[in-house]
Amino acid sequence: MLTLDINGKKQPINSEPDTPLLWVLRDELALTGTKYGCGIAMCGACTVHMDGEPVRACAIPIEVLGNKKIVTIEHQKKDGLLSLVQEKWLEHDVAQCGYCQSGQIMSATALLNENPNPSDQQIEAAMSGNICRCGTYQRVRNAIRAASDTITENASL
Amino acid sequence: MSKRIGSAISRRSFVKSAGLATGSLLVGIHIPASSEQKRMPLQQTLMNSFIRIDSDSTITLLANHSEFGNGAYTIMPMMVAEELDVPYEKIRLEPAPTRPEYYSPIFREYLTAGSVTTGSCWIPLRTAGAKARAMLLDAASIKWDQPSENLYTSDGTVFTKNSQQSATYGDLLHIIHADGILPREKVDLKDPSKFRILGKPSRRHEAPSKVDGSAVFGIDIKLPDMLYGSIARCPVYGGTAKHYDASASLKIPGVVKVKEISAGVVVLANSNWAALKGRGALKIEWNEGPNSSLSYDFFFQEYRDLANKPGIVAENIGDSIASIELSDNVIESVYEMPYLAHATMEPPNCTALVTDDRCEIWSGTQSQSNDQKVVAKLLGRPEQSIIIHRPLMGGSFGRRAAKSADFTVNSVEAANGEGVPVQVIWSREEDIKGGHYRPLFVHKLRGAVDDDGMPQAWHQTVVGQSIMDGTRFAPAFMVNGVDLYSVDGCLQEPLGLFRYGTSYQIPNHRIECHNPPKIGVVPMEWRSVGHSHTGIAYECFLDELAAAGGKDPLDLRIALTKGNPRMHKLLKLLKEKSNWVKPIGKNKGRGIAARVYSVSPIAQVAEITMNENGEFTVDKVICVVDCGFAVNPLGIEAQIEGGIAYGLGAAAFGEIELHDGQIKQSNFHDYNVLRIAQMPEIEVHIVSSDEPPTGVGEQATTPIAPAVANALFNATGTRVRRFPLAKSGLKLV
Ligand code: FES
Ligand code: FES
Numbered sequence: 001m002l003t004l005d006i007n008g009k010k011q012p013i014n015s016e017p018d019t020p021l022l023w024v025l026r027d028e029l030a031l032t033g034t035k036y037g038c039g040i041a042m043c044g045a046c047t048v049h050m051d052g053e054p055v056r057a058c059a060i061p062i063e064v065l066g067n068k069k070i071v072t073i074e075h076q077k078k079d080g081l082l083s084l085v086q087e088k089w090l091e092h093d094v095a096q097c098g099y100c101q102s103g104q105i106m107s108a109t110a111l112l113n114e115n116p117n118p119s120d121q122q123i124e125a126a127m128s129g130n131i132c133r134c135g136t137y138q139r140v141r142n143a144i145r146a147a148s149d150t151i152t153e154n155a156s157l
Numbered sequence: 158m159s160k161r162i163g164s165a166i167s168r169r170s171f172v173k174s175a176g177l178a179t180g181s182l183l184v185g186i187h188i189p190a191s192s193e194q195k196r197m198p199l200q201q202t203l204m205n206s207f208i209r210i211d212s213d214s215t216i217t218l219l220a221n222h223s224e225f226g227n228g229a230y231t232i233m234p235m236m237v238a239e240e241l242d243v244p245y246e247k248i249r250l251e252p253a254p255t256r257p258e259y260y261s262p263i264f265r266e267y268l269t270a271g272s273v274t275t276g277s278c279w280i281p282l283r284t285a286g287a288k289a290r291a292m293l294l295d296a297a298s299i300k301w302d303q304p305s306e307n308l309y310t311s312d313g314t315v316f317t318k319n320s321q322q323s324a325t326y327g328d329l330l331h332i333i334h335a336d337g338i339l340p341r342e343k344v345d346l347k348d349p350s351k352f353r354i355l356g357k358p359s360r361r362h363e364a365p366s367k368v369d370g371s372a373v374f375g376i377d378i379k380l381p382d383m384l385y386g387s388i389a390r391c392p393v394y395g396g397t398a399k400h401y402d403a404s405a406s407l408k409i410p411g412v413v414k415v416k417e418i419s420a421g422v423v424v425l426a427n428s429n430w431a432a433l434k435g436r437g438a439l440k441i442e443w444n445e446g447p448n449s450s451l452s453y454d455f456f457f458q459e460y461r462d463l464a465n466k467p468g469i470v471a472e473n474i475g476d477s478i479a480s481i482e483l484s485d486n487v488i489e490s491v492y493e494m495p496y497l498a499h500a501t502m503e504p505p506n507c508t509a510l511v512t513d514d515r516c517e518i519w520s521g522t523q524s525q526s527n528d529q530k531v532v533a534k535l536l537g538r539p540e541q542s543i544i545i546h547r548p549l550m551g552g553s554f555g556r557r558a559a560k561s562a563d564f565t566v567n568s569v570e571a572a573n574g575e576g577v578p579v580q581v582i583w584s585r586e587e588d589i590k591g592g593h594y595r596p597l598f599v600h601k602l603r604g605a606v607d608d609d610g611m612p613q614a615w616h617q618t619v620v621g622q623s624i625m626d627g628t629r630f631a632p633a634f635m636v637n638g639v640d641l642y643s644v645d646g647c648l649q650e651p652l653g654l655f656r657y658g659t660s661y662q663i664p665n666h667r668i669e670c671h672n673p674p675k676i677g678v679v680p681m682e683w684r685s686v687g688h689s690h691t692g693i694a695y696e697c698f699l700d701e702l703a704a705a706g707g708k709d710p711l712d713l714r715i716a717l718t719k720g721n722p723r724m725h726k727l728l729k730l731l732k733e734k735s736n737w738v739k740p741i742g743k744n745k746g747r748g749i750a751a752r753v754y755s756v757s758p759i760a761q762v763a764e765i766t767m768n769e770n771g772e773f774t775v776d777k778v779i780c781v782v783d784c785g786f787a788v789n790p791l792g793i794e795a796q797i798e799g800g801i802a803y804g805l806g807a808a809a810f811g812e813i814e815l816h817d818g819q820i821k822q823s824n825f826h827d828y829n830v831l832r833i834a835q836m837p838e839i840e841v842h843i844v845s846s847d848e849p850p851t852g853v854g855e856q857a858t859t860p861i862a863p864a865v866a867n868a869l870f871n872a873t874g875t876r877v878r879r880f881p882l883a884k885s886g887l888k889l890v
Contacts, residue, residue: 016410019430027385027428032377033370035551037502038585042825045502073370086368093360093791096799097226098367099374099502099551124834131825133502133552134226135802136795137836 002062006031007075017063022046024062025072033073033102037131044130047103047110048072054110056129073102085109085147092143096134104130108144116151118144202330204289205340206258207282208237214313214327216241217249221259222278223269223523224250224363225501225550225557226799227854228792231362232275233282235789239354240286240347242310243326246362252547255525267526270558270682272755272852275788279850280346287344295341296332297324349786349847356845358791363549375521375548376582378508384413386571386581387432390421393445393818394592394678398422405438415439418570420563425571425579433584449818451677456597456815457493460620460673464491464601468618468669469637471644472652475665477603480614484605488705492602492694493879496813497595497683498822500830503551504588505564508580509572511536516543517578520565521550523558527629531562532569554803555682559593560628563679589828590820594813595683596622598643600694605665610706611716612699614665617647619691622680623672639670642682646691646752646859657753659695660724661717677815684803688754688859693808693880696750696863700870710867711737711749711762724751724758727781727844734842735762735779744768745776746872750860756851757784761801763837763864767872771886775805775837775865780857782841785848793853794841800857801839806831808862809889810881835889 002013006029015024020039025031025048034057037045041056048057049071075082085108095101104127111118111126118126123144132140200212209217218237224230230250238245253259255267262281263273294305297315301308307318316323332338349356366372391397401422403415411431415424424435481487508519516536522528525545533540550557564583572579583591598621605614623640625631634641636653649658649666683689703710711732718725728751731737741747744767751760759782766774780797787793810829814821822828862880869887870876877885 015428016430019428023428023430026377027430030379031370032373032379035374035503036376036582037504038825040585040824040826043502043585076369089368090360090364093364093795095361095364095367096228096795097224097502097550097552098363098372101367102370105368127833131502131830131832133500133554133803133830135799135831135836137802137831137833138798138839139795140833141836 004062004065005067005069007071013062015062018061020058021048021060021062021065021070022057025057031072031074035099035102037100044103044107045100047106047130049106049110052110052113054107073106081113082109084150085112085143088143088147088150092139092146094136094139094143096136100130100132100134104132104140108140108147112144112147112151116155117148202333204292205285207253207285208241208289210289210326210330212327212330214325215249216243216247216313216326217251219253219259220250221253221261221267222274223547223550223553225521225523225553227269227274228361228789228796229269229274231359231792232788233278234362235354235359236278236282237286239352240283241290243313245354245359247313250362255529255543255545260526266524268558269523270555272757272854272856274854275850275852283346284344287346288340291341291344292333292338293326293329295338296329296336299332299336300324300329355788356786356790359789360791373548374503374551375508375519376503376506376551378519378548378580380508380510380578382577383508384425384427384575384577384579385429385432386423386425386568386579387429387436388418388421388423388567388581388587389436389439389441390587391443391445393443393449394820395448396443396445398441399444400442402440405440406435409435409438418567420567420570423571423581425575429582445818448677451815451818453496453597453815456677457599460597460599461491463620463671463673464599464618466671468620468671469639470667471636471639471670472648472650472666472668474649474667475614477614477616477665477667480665481603481605481616484613486606486705487603488606488701489603490698490701490878492600492697494598494690494693495811495880496597496678496815497689497807497811498589498591498813498828499554499556499683500589500828501552501554501556504583504585505556505591506580506582507565507568508578509565509568510578511569511573512576516569517546518543518565518569519546519548521548521553521557522565523553524562527558527560528562528565530629532565535566535569536573554684555686556593558682559679560630561679563593585825586823589813589822589824592678592820593681594678595689596624596680598690600690602694602698604698604702606702606706610708612663612702612706615663616667617694618669618671619643619647620671620673621690622675624680624682624686626672627675640672642687643672644668644670644691645687646754647695657756660721660751660753660758661699661714662720663717684800685754685855685858688752688855689807692750692752692859693862693866696752696860697866697876697878700748700863700867701876714749714751721758723783724753724760727751727758727760727783730842730844731760731762731779731781734781734840737762744872746868746870748864748867748869748871750863750867752856752859754856754859757782757853757856759856759860761857761860761864763861763868765865765868765872767869768890772888772890773869774890775835777838777840778861778864779840780842781844782853782856783844783846784853784856785846785850787843787845788850790843793843796853797841797857798839800855801861802831802836804858804861805835805837805865805889808865808881809835810883812881812884
C-alpha cells in the first residue's frame with residue numbers, strides 16, 4: 001500500500017500503483033474538484049500542484065510520486081495565494097460551466113507563486129495548457145492580472 | 158377578523174373555479190395540490206410550482222431549466238428574488254422534477270435549448286415570486302390585523318408601515334397553513350423602473366462552488382456500492398460486437414463483470430481505472446455494419462451535386478431565378494462546412510440505478526422529458542417511474558439534448574440487472590468519435606447586383622442532413638419537408654416556429670433545401686444550430702455581393718436593414734464603436750457580420766492581422782447586441798465572450814473527418830479548440846430596450862466565423878469558402 005501526501009495530509013492509498021493520480025483523487029479520496037477532460041495531458045482540467053509545480057494528474061501514475069506534496073483545489077489555506085486567486089475569480093465572475101475552473105485556478109496559482117508579476121505573454125504561456133470550452137479566457141486573464149496587482153501592492157506596502 | 162377570513166375564502170373558491178375554467182392558468186403557476194402540500198413536512202410550504210419556503214426562511218427555487226454555463230441558475234433566482242424581495246444569492250436552487258407542469262411553454266418539453274430560457278422564465282418566475290410574496294402579505298395581514306396596504310417587504314421580512322412589527326417569511330408559514338391562504342388570482346408585477354436586481358450586473362449564483370471544487374457535476378456523483386463502467390465501441394459508428402473475449406479483462410483486479418449493451422461491450426469494475434484497463438484488455442471482433450464504406454469526401458461530392466439541382470423551396474420572395482437570369486452582374490459561390498463535435502469540457506456521463514421497482518438517473522441533461530420518455534420506453538415502464546436527478550453540467554452546446562438520449566441509455570443498459578448504481582464516463586476519445594455532430598453542409602449561392610450596387614436577387618440552395626426529421630420533434634420543425642434547422646438564418650421572413658428573418662430586405666429571395674438521407678452519423682444541434690452554417694454562407698456571400706456592387710459591407714448592411722429598426726440601429730452603433738471608417742493599417746483587416754438568432758439581433762466586427770505563412774491573429778472583436786431588456790448584463794457579456802470563443806475555434810480549426818466509416822479525430826491534440834493565446838479582446842455593447850428579454854446563449858457563436866472570414870478577405874483579397882480556415886492554409890495563432 002502506498003502513502004501519498006495530499007493537501008498536507010499523509011493518506012494511505014488502496015488503488016493499484018499504476019493508477020493515475022487523477023482517479024485516486026476522485027474515486028478513492030473523493031476529491032472531485034480535480035476533473036477528467038482528456039486523460040492525455042492535453043486539456044489541463046486535472047491540474048494539481050506537485051511540490052508547487054502545476055502538473056496534469058491524469059498523466060502521473062501514483063507509483064512515481066514518492067514523498068512529493070500534492071495540492072488540489074480543495075486545499076483551503078486561509079490567506080494563501082490560492083484563496084486570493086479564488087477571490088479574484090469571483091470578483092471577475094470568471095466561471096461559466098465551471099468544469100475547467102479548478103484546473104485554471106491551479107495553473108494560475110502556480111504561475112503567480114513562481115512569478116507574481118507576469119506579463120501578458122507569460123500569462124498566456126502558463127495558461128495555454130488549460131482549455132475552457134465556455135471561453136472564459138478573457139476573464140481568466142483579467143483575474144490573474146488583478147491577483148498580480150494585489151500581490152504587488154501588498155509587497156510594496 | 159371574520160370579514161377578512163371570509164374574503165380569503167371567497168378568493169380561494171374563485172381562484173379554484175378560474176383554474177378549472179382556463180384549464181392551465183398561467184404557465185407554471187398552479188395552486189399547490191392539496192395532496193402535495195400534505196406530503197410536505199410541516200416546516201415547509203410550497204407557495205407554488207416554483208417556490209418553496211422553509212420555516213427557517215430558506216427559499217428554494219424549483220429550477221425547470223438546466224445550468225451548463227448558460228447562466229440559467231443566475232437569471233432564474235434573480236427573477237424570483239426581484240418580486241419576492243430577497244437577495245438572489247440567498248435563493249437555493251433545486252432541479253424541478255420531470256413533470257409536465259415544468260415543461261417549457263415554448264417547446265412543451267422539459268428542455269433547455271434554443272436560447273429561450275430567459276424569455277420563457279420572464280413572466281412565470283416573476284409571477285411566482287410576486288404570488289408568493291402576496292401570500293406572505295396576506296398571512297401578515299391576518300397576524301397583525303392590518304390591511305396589506307399597510308405592510309411592506311424587505312430582504313425576506315414583512316414589516317408594518319411604522320416598522321414596529323416584523324416577521325420573517327418563515328415565521329408566517331404557520332398562518333398560511335392554519336388559515337388555508339391560497340395564491341391571489343392576479344398580482345401586479347413590478348414596474349421595470351422599480352427593479353433593484355433585474356437589469357443589474359449580477360455575478361453567477363453558483364460561482365463560489367465552482368472556484369473551490371465543491372460544485373457537483375454528473376461525473377462527480379458518488380453513490381454507495383456504485384460500479385464504474387467503461388464501454389468498448391465499434392470503431393465504425395453503429396457497428397456491433399460480433400464476438401468478444403473477456404477472459405483477460407476479468408483477470409484485472411477490480412473488474413466485476415463484462416457484458417454486451419447496444420452501444421458495445423461494457424466493463425463493470427469497482428474503480429474507473431480498473432474499468433478502463435478492463436476495456437483495454439477486451440478482444441472484440443466487430444460487425445461494422447453499413448457505415449463502414451462511408452467517407453465524408455463522398456458526402457461533400459454528393460452534396461455539391463445536389464446543390465446544383467432544385468431542392469424543396471423553403472422561401473420564395475419575388476423571382477430570384479428570372480432576376481439572376483436577366484442580370485449582368487451575377488456572382489456564384491459554394492460554401493462548405495464540416496462535421497463538428499461539441500467537445501463539452503465534461504465528457505458525457507451518466508449514473509443509473511435500475512431495480513425492480515425503481516429507475517433513478519443522475520444525468521447532466523438539457524432534455525429531461527425526452528430522456529425520461531426514451532428510458533421509459535427502453536425499460537417498458539411508466540414515464541413517471543423514471544426519476545431524473547440533474548447535476549450541474551460541464552458545458553453542453555446542444556450535446557446533452559441528444560434525442561437518442563445516448564449516454565443516458567448507455568448507463569441505464571449498463572445498470573440494468575445489476576441492482577447497484579452504475580456510472581459510465583465516456584473517455585474523450587469516445588466523445589470525439591461519438592457520432593453526434595453538427596452535420597456537414599454545402600451551400601450554393603447565386604446573387605445579382607443592380608446598377609446601384611444593391612443586391613437585387615438571392616438564390617441559395619442548402620444541402621445537409623436534417624436534425625429533426627424522423628424524431629419526436631419533427632411535427633414542430635419540419636415544414637413542407639424542410640427542416641427549419643437547416644434553413645434557419647437564411648430566411649428573410651419568419652417561418653413556422655421561427656419568428657424572425659435575416660433582418661435584410663432583398664427584393665428577390667429564394668431559399669431551397671435538400672435534406673439528404675440521415676446515414677453515417679447522427680446530425681445534432683450545435684450551439685446556434687442552423688446558423689452555425691447558414692450564418693457563414695449568408696454573411697460571407699453578402700460580403701461578396703457588396704464587393705461586386707462596390708459597396709462598403711457595413712454600409713450595405715445598414716442600407717438593407719431599413720425595414721428592421723432594431724438591427725438598423727445596432728449596425729449604426731457598431732459602425733461608430735468599431736471605428737469602422739478609420740484606416741486599420743498594413744496587413745490588417747476588418748470584417749462584419751450581422752445575424753438575428755432566436756429573435757435577438759447581434760452584429761460583430763472582427764479585426765485581424767495577417768502574418769507570414771498564413772498565420773493570423775484575431776486581435777479584437779466588437780460586438781453589439783439587442784436582447785430586449787438586458788436581465789443580467791454581466792451574464793450577457795459572458796455568453797457573448799464564450800459564444801465568440803466557441804465559434805472562433807470551430808471556424809479556425811474545427812473539423813471531424815470521416816474516412817471509411819471511422820472518425821479520424823480522437824482528442825484535443827487532433828480536434829483543436831480555442832486556447833487562451835488565440836482569444837481576441839472582446840468589447841460588448843448591449844442595447845437594453847423595453848422589449849421582453851430574448852436570448853444570448855448562442856447568438857454570438859454565429860457571426861464570428863463570417864466576420865473573421867470577411868476580415869481575412871479585407872486584409873488579403875482572398876475569399877475562403879471551405880471551413881475550417883485551417884483547411885485553406887490559414888492558421889489562427
Ligand atoms: S484530463 Fe489531464 S490534462 Fe486533460
Ligand atoms: S467554464 Fe466551462 S469549460 Fe471553462
